[in-house]
Amino acid sequence: MSNMGFLIDRLRMHPRAATxxxxxxxxxxxxxxxxxxxxxxxxxxxxATVDSLAALQSATRxxxxxxxxxxxxxxxxxRRLRGDNVLLPRADDSSxxxxxxxxxxxxxxxxxxxxxxxxxxxxxxxxxxxxxxTRVGTMSFSTxxxxxxxxxxxxxxxxxxxxxxHALFARVRMYRLLASGxxxxxxxxxxxxxxxxxxxxxRFTGQFVLPVGVMMARMAxxxxxxxxxxxxxxxYWTMLAHDAKGQPLFDALMIASAGSGSAQWETLHKTATRxxxxxxxxxxxxxxxxxxxxxxxxxTDRAAQAQFAERLATFDAKIRVAVPSAEADARLMxxxxxxxxxxxxxxxxxxxxxxxPRHPQAVLARAVDIIGxxxxxxxxxxxxxxxxxxxxxxxxxxxxxxxxxxxxxxxxSMWANDADALSRxxxxxxxxxxxxxxxxxxxxxxxxxHASLRAQGMDMLRRLLQPVDSVHTPLRPLAQTVADFTRSxxxxxxxxxxxxxxxxxxxxxxxxxxxxxxxAGQHGWNLTRFRSLADATLRSGDTASAARAxxxxxxxxxxxxxxxxxxxxxxxxxxxxxxxxxxxxxxxxTLLARVLSxxxxxPLDIDSLDVTDATGRRLSFASVARNRITVVAFGLELSExxxxxxxxxxxxxxxxxxxxxxxxxxxxxxxxxxADRKLKTLGIRFRVLFDDAHxxxxxxxxxxxxxxxxxxxxxxxxxxxxxxxxVRMQAHALATIPREVR
Amino acid sequence: xxxxxxxxxxxxxxARSGSADAxxxxxxxxxxxxxxxxxxxxxxxxxxxxxxxxxxxxLPHALRGxxxxxxxxxxLKRIAVRYALMSKRGADRxxxxxxxxxxxxxxxxxxxxxxxxxxxxxxQLPVSxxxxxxxxxxxxxxxxxxxSLLSIRAGTAQVRLFRARAHLRAALEQSV
Numbered sequence: 001m002s003n004m005g006f007l008i009d010r011l012r013m014h015p016r017a018a019t020x021x022x023x024x025x026x027x028x029x030x031x032x033x034x035x036x037x038x039x040x041x042x043x044x045x046x047x048a049t050v051d052s053l054a055a056l057q058s059a060t061r062x063x064x065x066x067x068x069x070x071x072x073x074x075x076x077x078x079r080r081l082r083g084d085n086v087l088l089p090r091a092d093d094s095s096x097x098x099x100x101x102x103x104x105x106x107x108x109x110x111x112x113x114x115x116x117x118x119x120x121x122x123x124x125x126x127x128x129x130x131x132x133x134t135r136v137g138t139m140s141f142s143t144x145x146x147x148x149x150x151x152x153x154x155x156x157x158x159x160x161x162x163x164x165x166h167a168l169f170a171r172v173r174m175y176r177l178l179a180s181g182x183x184x185x186x187x188x189x190x191x192x193x194x195x196x197x198x199x200x201x202x203r204f205t206g207q208f209v210l211p212v213g214v215m216m217a218r219m220a221x222x223x224x225x226x227x228x229x230x231x232x233x234x235x236y237w238t239m240l241a242h243d244a245k246g247q248p249l250f251d252a253l254m255i256a257s258a259g260s261g262s263a264q265w266e267t268l269h270k271t272a273t274r275x276x277x278x279x280x281x282x283x284x285x286x287x288x289x290x291x292x293x294x295x296x297x298x299x300t301d302r303a304a305q306a307q308f309a310e311r312l313a314t315f316d317a318k319i320r321v322a323v324p325s326a327e328a329d330a331r332l333m334x335x336x337x338x339x340x341x342x343x344x345x346x347x348x349x350x351x352x353x354x355x356x357p358r359h360p361q362a363v364l365a366r367a368v369d370i371i372g373x374x375x376x377x378x379x380x381x382x383x384x385x386x387x388x389x390x391x392x393x394x395x396x397x398x399x400x401x402x403x404x405x406x407x408x409x410x411x412x413s414m415w416a417n418d419a420d421a422l423s424r425x426x427x428x429x430x431x432x433x434x435x436x437x438x439x440x441x442x443x444x445x446x447x448x449x450h451a452s453l454r455a456q457g458m459d460m461l462r463r464l465l466q467p468v469d470s471v472h473t474p475l476r477p478l479a480q481t482v483a484d485f486t487r488s489x490x491x492x493x494x495x496x497x498x499x500x501x502x503x504x505x506x507x508x509x510x511x512x513x514x515x516x517x518x519x520a521g522q523h524g525w526n527l528t529r530f531r532s533l534a535d536a537t538l539r540s541g542d543t544a545s546a547a548r549a550x551x552x553x554x555x556x557x558x559x560x561x562x563x564x565x566x567x568x569x570x571x572x573x574x575x576x577x578x579x580x581x582x583x584x585x586x587x588x589x590t591l592l593a594r595v596l597s598x599x600x601x602x603p604l605d606i607d608s609l610d611v612t613d614a615t616g617r618r619l620s621f622a623s624v625a626r627n628r629i630t631v632v633a634f635g636l637e638l639s640e641x642x643x644x645x646x647x648x649x650x651x652x653x654x655x656x657x658x659x660x661x662x663x664x665x666x667x668x669x670x671x672x673x674x675a676d677r678k679l680k681t682l683g684i685r686f687r688v689l690f691d692d693a694h695x696x697x698x699x700x701x702x703x704x705x706x707x708x709x710x711x712x713x714x715x716x717x718x719x720x721x722x723x724x725x726x727v728r729m730q731a732h733a734l735a736t737i738p739r740e741v742r
Numbered sequence: 743x744x745x746x747x748x749x750x751x752x753x754x755x756x757a758r759s760g761s762a763d764a765x766x767x768x769x770x771x772x773x774x775x776x777x778x779x780x781x782x783x784x785x786x787x788x789x790x791x792x793x794x795x796x797x798x799x800x801l802p803h804a805l806r807g808x809x810x811x812x813x814x815x816x817x818l819k820r821i822a823v824r825y826a827l828m829s830k831r832g833a834d835r836x837x838x839x840x841x842x843x844x845x846x847x848x849x850x851x852x853x854x855x856x857x858x859x860x861x862x863x864x865x866q867l868p869v870s871x872x873x874x875x876x877x878x879x880x881x882x883x884x885x886x887x888x889x890s891l892l893s894i895r896a897g898t899a900q901v902r903l904f905r906a907r908a909h910l911r912a913a914l915e916q917s918v
Binding site: 059060065068072077086087091716 | 773778798803824828879901911
């Protein structure tokens with residue numbers, strides 16, 4: 001045999017890689033094994049392969065169990081006590097369909113502007129894939145065209161968070177029309193809790209009567225203790241009242257698209273689209289759609305803008321020659337204002353003033369004029385005081401019809417720092433928004449800042465501080481569990497206690513002030529609160545405690561450096577004083593603990609979150625956010641008039657970078673074609689991403705429109721809806737936690 | 743506390759009825775094994791911890807379907823594997839995470855550099871290969887069982903296994 005032939009023979013005899021794997025696994029027959037063994041004696045290459053396979057096998061068998069966090073049992077028990085449930089697959093279910101597949105079969109389709117959304121489709125499941133398997137169920141109704149007085153059967157297929165429940169409740173918020181007009185006004189929402197019984201296999205049914213006069217019913221599902229809530233990812237299930245022909249009532253659609261109940265913007269936009277399709281001759285419907293279009297996409301959709309302009313022109317031509325109607329005047333005026341047609345807006349305003357000068361929209365326009373007339377470049381208090389008589393006259397001349405005038409008047413009296421005006425406008429403002437405790441708190445706090453109103457303000461705060469923690473309170477939003485509501489109430493209580501404590505301090509009651517501010521400072525971390533507590537504690541005679549509070553404020557990176565000297569001046573100490581050194585020594589750890597006590601943990605599926613950069617390149621959010629602590633800010637406008645202070649954002653970005661973290665901002669509107677150029681023109685060097693598909697908005701939007709968040713290096717949200725002044729400290733705090741236990 | 747190698751029928755029955763103590767005992771005995779397989783399948787400490795918690799949270803309800811064929815360990819592990827496979831969160835596009843594999847007792851430990859390197863190499867495998875490798879070579883499932891779990895053919899599972907081994911061998915050789 002020639003050498004070449006020998007080699008060819010040798011090559012032909014080499015076993016395949018799979019065979020060598022089987023050899024190492026001991027999966028060959030005895031005869032096969034003998035042949036391979038014989039080959040290995042003469043073949044170095046195959047012997048090396050077998051040796052390395054065997055070494056791998058040996059190393060794999062020798063792998064020890066990775067260490068598990070010692071806190072895992074405690075965390076599981078804590079979740080169990082919170083009522084967390086998980087539905088596990090069976091051990092032997094080979095035909096089990098993954099929950100993700102079920103969710104993706106049920107996604108709601110997008111709707112074109114001219115096509116009416118199928119009423120049945122309106123009630124089918126939506127919601128994001130990642131959560132549908134455990135948190136979002138499906139709901140259907142016995143009728144898709146309910147009328148007032150109808151009894152409707154609700155059928156709900158529960159997700160795994162309700163796996164152990166035998167009864168669930170549909171919590172229904174109902175809206176009645178108070179006044180129909182350019183803006184639909186509703187009465188304060190009513191709440192009903194509809195019990196649903198377990199039919200087995202996770203299916204629950206209940207019955208609900210749509211009361212007469214109710215235009216819209218919006219619902220979420222919760223368990224008995226309201227410790228778990230399915231709000232359909234905050235898009236809720238909605239029932240609209242219909243007429244005898246099976247059409248949804250116009251007012252029902254308008255209420256549904258008007259933002260009642262804080263539903264997601266996209267849900268409102270879909271409803272507005274549906275309204276226009278059903279009522280194409282309604283100016284109000286077109287105006288509402290134009291407004292929501294502007295909110296979601298600004299003016300980037302040229303085709304939509306052109307369509308709105310064309311509709312406005314059509315309505316304009318028609319109404320000019322029709323019988324005068326103040327309501328039509330008002331609607332055209334607002335429509336024109338929304339799409340920026342100044343000329344038509346002025347025309348229709350003039351017509352409105354002629355036809356009904358006391359129409360709410362006419363009154364509101366005059367209120368806006370008053371504010372505009374007196375707004376000078378200096379915003380001086382005296383200038384605003386001059387505007388007060390005009391606003392008071394407007395109120396007396398029919399302005400009381402408009403809630404917005406109450407808001408303007410209150411704001412004006414604040415800017416003017418006028419106690420007398422505040423005493424009148426404060427109660428009017430509260431009456432215009434009677435269901436909001438935040439409004440009442442704001443007014444009470446503003447009262448405490450004036451000597452003549454302080455006692456009244458303090459009484460208001462004390463009344464507001466009465467505990468409200470019933471699971472049935474109508475104040476609890478649909479999407480919130482009792483725990484969430486209690487937590488948000490705790491924040492409000494902290495603010496109210498702070499306002500009361502500061503008022504007591506001014507009122508020369510330092511001990512009461514100190515005790516109240518201590519209560520206020522028990523929760524969370526608020527620099528102004530700690531500072532007020534330090535002042536009150538010092539005035540009550542407890543210097544040591546005051547020093548600790550001052551040191552805590554001084555330890556926060558957002559506190560200006562000169563504050564330390566201010567504190568020392570108050571204390572009458574020098575910076576070398578051992579007591580001050582001792583207070584400073586413990587302050588950083590105390591501050592860290594406080595900051596971390598306010599942290600949460602909301603998993604964010606950053607791997608499936610696609611965004612685009614300024615050049616239009618698509619990328620995964622994970623690729624920018626993973627492995628670094630990230631502050632995320634929403635709402636950037638690519639213009640000088642951005643609601644985000646660009647200079648401040650740049651400073652924050654630079655500071656975070658120095659700390660080893662990063663800032664990422666999301667633009668408010670869709671990406672313009674020249675985004676890259678605009679960023680350079682504005683001198684923006686921090687990272688800007690675009691979210692045209694609103695994926696990021698949906699992912700972050702748990703409790704309202706997203707603003708500031710701090711993510712850990714795994715991409716989980718640890719501080720949600722944060723304060724821009726706090727994010728740097730929060731990022732620093734996260735950096736101190738070992739990554740394994742985040 | 744019951745002997746580690748035996749899970750008493752009483753303990754299971756109590757956990758099934760909702761006893762928190764019994765569940766804690768089961769957790770102490772079996773969670774490390776669940777964590778091990780979850781961690782290697784997901785290559786994520788965070789996800790593995792979530793999976794362990796979820797498995798034990800759902801265990802009382804799942805025990806209604808436990809019929810005591812075979813050992814409890816094997817039954818629980820099958821559920822954990824199924825759940826971990828269902829719970830993959832964008833695993834197809836996820837970067838591999840660095841996994842700490844340092845054993846507690848260094849004096850009895852195998853070659854630590856090799857273990858750390860091998861763990862990392864496993865974590866860095868493409869997810870389809872990693873899944874098969876972990877289930878077969880680490881957890882001892884057969885090709886048929888793996889094919890059933892992943893809804894693929896047995897031949898496909900085998901090909902993926904061999905490719906995973908080839909990847910790992912190359913990675914380990916480069917690290918020497």
